[in-house]
Amino acid sequence: MLDCTPKELKERNSGGMINPAKTCQPIGAMYAALGIHACLPHSHGSQGCCSYHRMHLTRHFRDPVMASTSSFTEGASVFGGGANLKTAINNVFHLYKPDVIAVHTTCLTETIGDDVPSIIKTVEVPEGKVVIHANTPSYVGSHVTGFSNMTKAMVTYFAESTVEEKKEQINLIPGFVNPGDMREMKRLTESMGVPYIMFPDTSGVLDSPMTGEFNMYPEGGVTVPELKDTGNSKVSIALGRFASADAAELLNKKCQVPAVILKTPIGIKATDAFLMSLRQLFTTEIPKELEIERGQLVDIMTDTHYHFQGKKVAIFGDPDIVTGVTELVLSLGMEPIHVLTGTPGGTSNSISGSFEDNIRTMMEGTGIEANIKSAGDLFTLHQWIKNQPVDLIIGTTYGKYIARAEDIPLVRIGFPILDRSVHSYLPVVGYRGALRVIEMISNALLDRVDRDASDEDFELVL
Amino acid sequence: MAISEKQLQDILDQYPSKVQKNRRKHIFIKNGEIENQVIEANTRTIPGIITNRGCAYAGCKGVVLGPIKDMVHIVHGPIGCGYYAWNTRRNKAHSDDPTDNYINYCISTDMQESDIVFGGEKKLAKVIDEVMDIFKPKAITLSATCPVGLIGDDMGAVAKVAEEKYGVQVLSFSCEGYKGVSQSAGHHIANNILMEKVIGTSTEEKAPAKFPINLLGEYNIGGDGWEVERILEEIGYHVVSVMTGDGSYDDIKKAHTAELNLVQCHRSINYIAEMLEVKYGTPWLKVNFIGIQATCETLRNMALYFNDEELTKNTEAVIAKELSRIEPLIDQYKKICDGKKAFCFVGGSRGHHFQNLFAELGIETLLAGYEFAHRDDYEGRHVIPTIKTDADSKNIPHYMPEADEKRFRLKVSPERLEELKAIIPLSEYKGMRFDMAEGSIIVDDLNHFETEAFIKLLKPDIFTSGIKDKYVIQKMGIPSKQLHNYDYSGPYAGFNGAVQFAKDISMSFASPTWNFIAPPWKDQPLLEGKVTEEGVA
Numbered sequence: 001m002l003d004c005t006p007k008e009l010k011e012r013n014s015g016g017m018i019n020p021a022k023t024c025q026p027i028g029a030m031y032a033a034l035g036i037h038a039c040l041p042h043s044h045g046s047q048g049c050c051s052y053h054r055m056h057l058t059r060h061f062r063d064p065v066m067a068s069t070s071s072f073t074e075g076a077s078v079f080g081g082g083a084n085l086k087t088a089i090n091n092v093f094h095l096y097k098p099d100v101i102a103v104h105t106t107c108l109t110e111t112i113g114d115d116v117p118s119i120i121k122t123v124e125v126p127e128g129k130v131v132i133h134a135n136t137p138s139y140v141g142s143h144v145t146g147f148s149n150m151t152k153a154m155v156t157y158f159a160e161s162t163v164e165e166k167k168e169q170i171n172l173i174p175g176f177v178n179p180g181d182m183r184e185m186k187r188l189t190e191s192m193g194v195p196y197i198m199f200p201d202t203s204g205v206l207d208s209p210m211t212g213e214f215n216m217y218p219e220g221g222v223t224v225p226e227l228k229d230t231g232n233s234k235v236s237i238a239l240g241r242f243a244s245a246d247a248a249e250l251l252n253k254k255c256q257v258p259a260v261i262l263k264t265p266i267g268i269k270a271t272d273a274f275l276m277s278l279r280q281l282f283t284t285e286i287p288k289e290l291e292i293e294r295g296q297l298v299d300i301m302t303d304t305h306y307h308f309q310g311k312k313v314a315i316f317g318d319p320d321i322v323t324g325v326t327e328l329v330l331s332l333g334m335e336p337i338h339v340l341t342g343t344p345g346g347t348s349n350s351i352s353g354s355f356e357d358n359i360r361t362m363m364e365g366t367g368i369e370a371n372i373k374s375a376g377d378l379f380t381l382h383q384w385i386k387n388q389p390v391d392l393i394i395g396t397t398y399g400k401y402i403a404r405a406e407d408i409p410l411v412r413i414g415f416p417i418l419d420r421s422v423h424s425y426l427p428v429v430g431y432r433g434a435l436r437v438i439e440m441i442s443n444a445l446l447d448r449v450d451r452d453a454s455d456e457d458f459e460l461v462l
Numbered sequence: 463m464a465i466s467e468k469q470l471q472d473i474l475d476q477y478p479s480k481v482q483k484n485r486r487k488h489i490f491i492k493n494g495e496i497e498n499q500v501i502e503a504n505t506r507t508i509p510g511i512i513t514n515r516g517c518a519y520a521g522c523k524g525v526v527l528g529p530i531k532d533m534v535h536i537v538h539g540p541i542g543c544g545y546y547a548w549n550t551r552r553n554k555a556h557s558d559d560p561t562d563n564y565i566n567y568c569i570s571t572d573m574q575e576s577d578i579v580f581g582g583e584k585k586l587a588k589v590i591d592e593v594m595d596i597f598k599p600k601a602i603t604l605s606a607t608c609p610v611g612l613i614g615d616d617m618g619a620v621a622k623v624a625e626e627k628y629g630v631q632v633l634s635f636s637c638e639g640y641k642g643v644s645q646s647a648g649h650h651i652a653n654n655i656l657m658e659k660v661i662g663t664s665t666e667e668k669a670p671a672k673f674p675i676n677l678l679g680e681y682n683i684g685g686d687g688w689e690v691e692r693i694l695e696e697i698g699y700h701v702v703s704v705m706t707g708d709g710s711y712d713d714i715k716k717a718h719t720a721e722l723n724l725v726q727c728h729r730s731i732n733y734i735a736e737m738l739e740v741k742y743g744t745p746w747l748k749v750n751f752i753g754i755q756a757t758c759e760t761l762r763n764m765a766l767y768f769n770d771e772e773l774t775k776n777t778e779a780v781i782a783k784e785l786s787r788i789e790p791l792i793d794q795y796k797k798i799c800d801g802k803k804a805f806c807f808v809g810g811s812r813g814h815h816f817q818n819l820f821a822e823l824g825i826e827t828l829l830a831g832y833e834f835a836h837r838d839d840y841e842g843r844h845v846i847p848t849i850k851t852d853a854d855s856k857n858i859p860h861y862m863p864e865a866d867e868k869r870f871r872l873k874v875s876p877e878r879l880e881e882l883k884a885i886i887p888l889s890e891y892k893g894m895r896f897d898m899a900e901g902s903i904i905v906d907d908l909n910h911f912e913t914e915a916f917i918k919l920l921k922p923d924i925f926t927s928g929i930k931d932k933y934v935i936q937k938m939g940i941p942s943k944q945l946h947n948y949d950y951s952g953p954y955a956g957f958n959g960a961v962q963f964a965k966d967i968s969m970s971f972a973s974p975t976w977n978f979i980a981p982p983w984k985d986q987p988l989l990e991g992k993v994t995e996e997g998v999a
Contacts, residue, residue, distance in 0.1 A: 003560035004567065004597050014588035017541060017572040018596075024542030046608055046639035047507065048517025052546035054930045064934045066910070071507045071515075074857050077612060077640045088510030094478050095911050096512070107540045108608035108640060111578055138540035139573045139609065212979045214914065214937040401566055 001405040005379060007386040018379035019398070021316050022342025024138035025146030026104050027053040028176060028243075030067055032150035033102035035200020037221030040098035041067040044085055044116060045106025049138075060416040061179075061206040061424050066216055068092050072108055081109055082119045089123045089131060096216060099224060103133040104150060110137035130224065132157040142343040143415075144242050144318050147176040151247040154199055158227035161255035166234040169195035170281070171257065173247055175240030175264055175320050176415060177429065179203035179220075184427035185239065185265070185274075191287050192278045197226045197233060199247075207425050231255030235281055239274065239429075240264040240320030242343060242355070265429045266324025266437070268297055268331055293431040300438060301332060307442050307462075309333035312388075316340045316381055316395040317414035319355045319374065324429075325394055325413060326359055328437060334392075335368050338384045344375035378402065392444060409444040413437065464901025465491060465919065473915040481508055488906040492898045498845075499895060503906045504836040506643050506854060512910035514807075514833050514930055519543055521648025521834070522637030523605035525730055526656070529553035529681050529706040530714070531563045534599040537570045538586050538617060539607025543639070544570030552947045553681045554688070555708045562600075569593060573609060582615050590624045590632065601631040601660075601711050611638040633659055644834035644907075646729065646810065647858050653733035654861035656705070656714065661738070662866065664715035671700035673768055676720040678735055678746070679727030679811070682707025684952015689959050690726075690751045693784070697761065697776045705731060718742045718866070721873050722767055724749040724760075728891045729810025729835050733861075739889065741863040743870045745879065748887040751955040753818025754788070763886040767874070784957040792822070795964035798971050800824030802923040805916065807908050807931075808945045810835045814894040816926060816945055819954070819963050828920050830894060831905035833928075840904060842893040910934070924970055939979055941970035 012018075026043060030053045033041035043050035050069035057065040068091075070076070070084040085103070092101055103116055116133045125131055134153035136146040151173060172189060174182045182203045189196045204220015230236070236251050238244035238261045248259035260277055263270040272294075275286055311334045315325050319341040326336050339359050355374040363370055371384050382402045385393075393399045394411045397418045403410035417423045427433035446462050453459070470491060474482045487502035507513040516524070524547040527535055537544035548568035557563035571589050573582050586604065593602060602624070604617050621632040633655055637648045675694070680687045687707040694701060702720045703713035717738065723746040725735045735746035747763060750756040758781050765777040802825045806816050810832050817827045832839055838846050874882065882888050895904060905912060913931060917938060925935045926945045935942035943949055943966065951966050953959040 001560075002566055004564060006596065010595070012592050014592050015572060015574065015585055016536075016589035016592065017544070017568075017570045019548075019568050020541050020545050020570060020572070022541060023545040024540050026542070042510070046517045046519075047513060047515045047644070048520045048639045049542070051514070051516040051520070051930070052542065055550070055928075056546060058929050058933060062933060064937060065930070066512065066934075068510045068512050071509045071511075071513065071643075072608075072640045073506055073643060073854050074640050075853060077608070077638075084509045087508070091478065091481060091508060091510035095476075095481075095510075106608070107542075107573075107578075108612070111609045111612045137575070137578075138542050139575050139578050142541070208937075210937065210939075210979055212937075212939040214934050 002382060002401055005382050005386070005405070007383065009383050009387065017377045019382075020342055020377050021340060021381070021398070022142035022144075023056070024107070024143060025136035025141055025149065026106050026138060027056060028143035028146030028148070029102070029104035029134050029136045029150035030065070031057060031176070031202065032147045032200045033104070034065065034205050035202040035221055036100050036102065036154065036227070037223045038099035038217040039102050039221065040092055040096055040100070042088060042092065042101050042103045043067060043069045043106060044081060044103050044114065045070060045108045046072045049106045056416060059418045062421055063206045063208060064214070065206070068096070077108060077112060080112065081114045085114070085116070085119050086123050089120070089125070093126050093129060098217065099129060101131045102150060102153070103131060104136045104146065105134075106136070107138035110135065110139075130157065141345060144176055144320070144343045145345070147243050148246045151200060151244065152250050154227050155230065155247050155250045155254060158224060159231035159251055159255050160228050161231040163232045166257065167229075167232045168282070169197060169233045170278075171230045171233045171236035171248070171251060172196045172198040173236060173238045173244035174198060174201070175238075175243035176318055177240070177264065177321070178424040178427070179205070179207040180424055180426045181429045181433065184430045184433055188275065188290065188430050189278065191290050192275065192282070193284055194278050194282050197230050198222060199227055199230060231257065233257050235260055237262060237274070237277065242319045263327070264320040264324040266321065267328030267434050268294070268301070268431065269327050270324055271430050271434065290431070297431045297434050300435060304438075304442060305333060307445060310335060311392060311445065312337050312390040314338035314381060314385055314390045314393045314395075316378065316399065319343050321414045323355070323358055325437070327362055328434060329394070329441075330362060330366065332438070332441075335366075336370060337368060337388055337390060338371045338381060340371070340373045340376040340381050342376060392441065394441070409448050411440045411444050413440075465903060467491065469919060470903070473912065473919070476911070476915070481511070484508060485912070490904055492895060492900055492902050492904060494900055498841070501837060501840045501904065501906055503832070503840060504643060504646060504834070504855065505852065507907055513907055514909075514928055515644040515907060517639035517645065518637045518641040518648035518651065519605060519607055519639045520547065521645030521730070522635050522652040523547050523603075523648070524551060525645060525681065526649055526652035526706055527603050527605065527635065529555065530709040530711055531555035531557055531565045532599070533601045533603055533711050534564050534567070534569060534593050534597055535603045535605065536586070536589060536593060537605050537607060538582060538610050538615070539571065539573055540609065541570050541572045543607040544568050551681075552683050552950070552952070553707050554685050555682070564597065564599065578609055578613055581613060582610065583620050586615070586617065586620050587624065590620070594628050599630065601633070604632065604634045606636050606638050608639045611636060631659065642858055643854050646834040646836065649730040650733055650858050653731060653737075654859055657734050657737045657863060658861055660711065660714050661734070662715070662718040662741070662869070664712075666716050666719055667869070669700055669702055669716070669719040669721075673698055673770070673773060674700040674702045674720045675764075676702050676717050676723045676738075677704045678723055678725050679731035680704055680707050681727070684948040684954065686751070686953045686955035686959060689953040689956035693757070693761070693780065693956050697780050698773055699764070705734065718869055720744055722747060722764070724764070725891075726751060727811040729832070729839050732891070737861070737863055741866050741870065743865070743872045745873060745888050748891045750815050750818065752812070752815035752959070754785070754792070754822055754957065754960045756815070756818045757956055757960070758785075766886055767882060767888070788957050788961050791961045792964050795968040796823055798968040799964070802826075802971065803828050803920070805829045805920075805922045805925040805927070806945070807831045807833070807905070807925075807927045809833045810839060812945050814839070814897065817897060819960060822960070823964055823967060825924070825967075826899070827902060828922055829903040829905060829916055830898060831908050832894070833907060835906065838891065838893060840893050840895050840906070842896060843891050924967065939976060941976070943967065943970060
């Protein structure tokens with residue numbers, strides 16, 4: 001497995017990727033758009049983009065992912081895709097009747113410079129329906145950037161400030177996480193008694209129940225009136241800086257809704273921070289039930305600390321998720337010695353803030369010497385692991401090749417997970433999510449202990 | 463179960479008039495009384511219709527080049543295209559030397575905004591340098607994505623410089639996603655260059671064993687190619703090369719040494735088959751290893767072609783042995799499947815091939831179609847001269863080599879060839895329509911609207927298609943099986959494949975999970991009671 005990867009690390013400076021840890025913007029935009037109720041994402045580009053994104057999202061969620069495409073040909077690429085987009089919008093409204101069409105661009109349409117907002121303006125949109133757009137050039141950022149850009153477009157197109165005094169409600173921007181995570185974030189917020197608008201919200205869309213009927217627009221998703229009302233909220237909480245901060249900041253600029261930017265609440269510390277933030281903003285006490293959940297989590301963490309202390313981990317995936325997971329494993333006493341994201345823009349002094357600096361700050365005082373990299377690839381991660389072995393890898397399905405090559409257990413967290421199911425239904429966020437992650441990690445580590453133990457060392461109780 | 467023209471029209475009536483006019487030409491109900499039922503295919507998909515189609519890049523890099531295991535495939539473009547065609551298609555590959563196998567690697571130039579503005583040639587050259595430094599492959603392919611053609615990067619020039627620098631072949635494929643109207647354009651682009659630059663570059667003049675063949679259009683999804691090779695080798699054939707499943711650059715170079723070319727997926731590889739015939743005089747045989755009878759027929763056709771007593775004897779012996787082994791296994795599944803109805807919509811050949819397997823299990827195919835086929839795949843190759851070239855197909859280079867003066871050799875006499883053509887499909891494919899039952903529906907480039915409409919009308923018991931449809935169909939309570947990637951199972955080809963397919967399809971029907979869809983409280987009143995003389999108790 002991966003036998004062509006040498007141990008010897010050589011600097012590569014071409015800017016090319018070998019076994020990437022990211023994909024391109026449009027898929028993130030497509031996923032975000034599915035978090036609007038009765039929205040059909042539309043890919044303005046060649047057919048292959050739409051096909052690939054639908055394929056990939058479907059494999060991760062194991063649920064229908066509906067989206068349309070402008071089906072570019074060479075002619076459209078030369079003369080512009082205006083006619084294709086107009087035809088597409090007309091056909092989609094006629095045939096598939098969404099409330100919203102969310103257009104995202106591709107590298108093709110960005111390169112030829114199609115002016116999507118101008119094209120949209122020339123289309124006759126049926127009464128009560130909306131077409132929105134986000135520019136998502138595939139050659140900038142990653143799928144996380146695309147998610148962020150489409151989330152921002154929701155603010156651009158919908159958010160309006162219509163009340164004198166802001167409402168006692170928050171905007172909850174969940175970031176590029178699973179429907180199961182979004183449900184958990186909502187549950188925590190509800191437990192705190194805080195009214196909220198979550199956007200985008202893919203719960204109920206990409207984890208829709210089996211009823212024997214196909215519903216092109218399942219019940220979930222944030223509605224257009226809710227999106228409009230986001231401009232009237234008292235505050236926006238952006239969970240995960242890379243996927244959510246831009247939309248929150250735009251809401252502040254556009255509708256004077258202050259933004260609170262927090263980590264994706266993976267692990268005890270980030271969940272504490274999220275709840276403390278709600279507590280302070282709404283002067284409401286943390287309910288007993290959440291305190292009990294937290295106590296249960298700490299109980300497990302202390303009871304089983306010897307399973308984790310000092311174990312070396314490699315973590316890769318999307319920056320917001322990796323940041324949360326790194327904090328979680330640190331809170332268990334594990335040593336994340338390789339931490340990598342494929343998403344760029346997170347190096348020191350970058351405008352969007354530094355992924356690398358953030359991770360480094362978390363490591364301070366732990367004495368851990370870690371390899372930390374944004375805009376990295378899995379070839380690099382594999383070479384790091386060859387040089388400094390780990391006990392565990394935490395990342396997406398793509399980690400399974402390295403895990404097999406080096407015979408290291410893999411815990412699957414993040415996007416995409418293509419070879420296991422259920423993951424998108426259950427949270428990794430919140431105290432319950434942390435319990436689940438701890439269970440996954442301990443199962444992986446202890447299964448390995450059992451597998452490797454000699455008969456005389458094989459134990460009933462661990 | 464046939465549908466009427468009226469029922470079909472009712473579905474089409476829901477379209478806007480322009481769309482209706484277009485889609486009408488892509489659908490027909492099989493009527494054997496009409497000599498030529500013309501279908502429109504390989505034309506533009508209507509924007510917004512929700513198609514299953516992909517792009518030229520997917521057809522070139524994803525389908526044809528990707529499975530060649532011992533070449534490094536570099537994708538020149540933003541990251542997505544390389545990423546999505548990485549380990550997603552189940553084209554299995556094995557190498558005795560694992561360091562000569564790059565199947566699990568994805569290499570992309572990961573173009574950034576500055577590359578779009580200032581050009582990406584330098585970056586591409588650097589990536590080639592790194593690939594040579596790290597992997598030292600014997601050959602490299604470069605595949606273009608949409609922006610490459612638009613910004614005018616000259617990949618060919620970069621490839622040429624690299625070839626001179628490293629002394630290995632660096633092949634450049636201009637398979638930008640917007641070319642053509644589907645994956646099909648990419649197949650053609652890949653075929654052209656493999657033929658022009660790779661096939662025949664080995665100095666080997668004669669295959670080292672008797673009955674040498676190439677297996678074309680077999681991508682080893684789920685191990686299909688391995689099952690076919692197992693059977694062929696047992697009979698006594700020598701497989702020179704497979705294009706391209708578990709394919710090897712070294713083997714493809716020797717493809718000229720075969721005495722016969724087998725064409726499994728007509729759509730994706732018929733160009734190479736035709737070119738091999740023109741250049742080396744090697745005929746091609748349309749084969750089908752999907753289905754037990756189809757496999758037997760294919761093996762017998764091959765034996766007829768080679769006309770060798772021992773080979774024919776071995777063929778019959780292997781068929782007899784395999785049949786006696788698998789028939790009892792299949793029978794148990796037949797009982798579960800018998801009488802069921804299927805829809806079968808796949809890419810460019812499986813939409814046809816798998817109908818055989820369905821029939822063998824007692825399953826009737828009500829509707830079938832292809833995602834990216836041409837008219838000849840539906841109507842038969844005799845229509846090729848009548849297919850009009852439109853603006854989209856004109857943009858795809860049409861390469862045709864000349865006869866190789868040194869190597870061209872008729873493998874059988876012209877007289878014998880004519881005799882054979884009368885009895886076996888040599889250089890011939892009759893198309894899907896030929897085999898379909900009266901009244902069944904044939905749809906080209908089936909879209910989401912039609913998928914729903916036809917399901918509601920015909921209520922199939924199983925719908926074989928791809929991942930984008932799968933859960934749409936299953937939400938309706940109908941099992942759906944991916945025939946692009948076999949739902950992570952396989953092989954489905956050959957004798958063992960038939961058993962595996964029967965088992966998997968039966969599993970779809972036999973699974974108890976479908977029984978839980980309706981909650982038990984749905985058909986039970988909340989309050990239970992009896993009506994007595996005094997009223998409701």
